[in-house]
Amino acid sequence: MTTTTRGTGNPPGEEKPPRGLVLATLGALRRNRRPLAVATGRIVGLTAATGLLVTAAVFGCAWPVFTAMRNARIQARLDEDPYSHDPDDLLLVTACALPVMLILLGAGCAALQSACSRAVAAGAQQPCTEADLREAVRARLLPVLTVYALRGLAVWAPPVTALWAAVTLTGPPSTPPYPLRRGTLPAQFVETSPVLGLLIAVVLRVFFALAPAAAANGLPPLAALRRSRALVWSRAGWLRTAAVAAAYGLLVAGAVRLLAQLALPLRPLVRSAVQDVTGNCFAAYYAGLLAPVVVGLVLSAALCVPVAYTTLATLHSRLAPNTPHPAPTSGTGRANV
Template sequence: MTARLVGLSGLAGLLLTAAVFALAWPVFTRMRNQRIWYQHVEDPYLHDHTDLALVALCALPLFLLLLGTGSAALQAVCSRAVAAGSRASPEGEPSDRSVPSDPSDRPDPSDPSDRPDRSRAVAVARLRPVLAVYALRALIVWPLPVLAEAVANSLTGPQLDTDQQFLERGSWLYALVAASPAAALFAAVLLRLALGLAPAAAAGGLGPLAALRRSWSLVRTRTGAVRVLALALPLAALTAGLVRLVVQLALPLRPLVRGLLEEATGNFFAAYYAGILAPVVVGLLVAAAVVLPVSCTAFAVLHERLRSSRASGGG
């Protein structure tokens, strides 16, 4: 199940990347036509990246939605496996899921047609709170650094002329405002770590708000904070190192993709950007395929242990 989820998510990511690239094709065509015109009038052509940046910005929510959906499905599968292992062990604590007491809520083994529908309904029911947790956590964590960056850029950005500057360069207030995005990002990372167990809690049967509260209550203790930090730092280092390694190994794809696409379409700019993206896409997909299952399983195990420890009075 895990391998199939990873494979389907990777395929969906590739298809989405190809679709966004196809939608951006008019931008590449306009850049090519402008280059031809400037060559005709013998003027140097410096193409503008603004339109491509807008396309990437508009496509970002789609990629985040895909990442969240895939991560939520993977978290549900990993948490279910961890909970099953905990129930099978002698010292395992019961999970948050309650067994249906109504016989009508249980699958009927004598009705084969009923099992796929019930399995699909159960899977959707398990996935919905995890998706809600991802959305709520993003709304809680990331608005602060984004707002701080916007305010700091509007007050201290390089686009301001001397007569437009509200804060004097070199003053302590200017330095404080300029450093506020870094401080806000640090606070957001700490908050993200404090809510890091929420998807596992939601996959265990809690509602979105209850899962966020559960994660906060478990991580705010000294034991929980140390364990979450000890888990998150190696995973972050593994992700960064794996992305860098795979991108470096995939660099030969750049001239190959660029040459093939330029020969097929005659559009230098489309081929150029496709060549740049190819190793990056490979690196991200490989890193996600390796790290996400490990991360979801590790956080599910940590949530189960911290919850069991607190339930037994050891935390």
């Protein structure tokens, strides 16, 4: 008969008790540091290059707007009148390109989540290879991207709907449909409904925080959303998921802010280069505004997002220990279950 003592731990042949979430995440990152670094560089680099191409296309489409701004400024200077450009047309062009940028951002996040989930699923006995991560990204990119789209619709629907109702129903009397009279109880409720919608969005975001990791582990999109809701529903699941999601959001936001601030010296360089090439000061101005932000986003995606996604994948495996993981594409060891 096999006995277990407090000092010796589990009997031989049995798995060791699971470590803490932070230690398990660091272990997965350390074991798979090379393939994860290669996959992160490839995904972030490709996404950034495509994003720059889309940004250049937006500037090309907005070039008539920049030209009109420059001509109006020259005419105002000749007339000795002050000139302040109106960015509404430029915002309209940017809004038309926003869906493309969101799809590109979602595809990059889905690829990183698939790679990080595969690294966590490999376990300590059989670290994954670069081929494993490439296969995981190819196999699970579309389901995880679909989860991001469905989660975005579910999370943003309440605050956007509440904001639309507040603007429409409590706006000026000439705005159809007939607005509510200000000061009445229904009008006060509608005016404060965006706050309620934002709170609902935060709750839904926490409930669906583990859905991309579940989809990366082989579940269909709707099943992944249901699995995430079921795992987070308990008190322990809710607290741990909310803590990880909040830490992840603060980490990425802080990194973007810090790195963009450090990249501010690029702003005059980019403005000068674009001004010399195009001769349009307005295009140079907006290009200079974007340069530090782009640098901050790219470096934050490369440094912080893999850590956050690996943490979410580890948390998902802890809350759902019996979830089957995709089998490895190479090697002789067994896949973790």
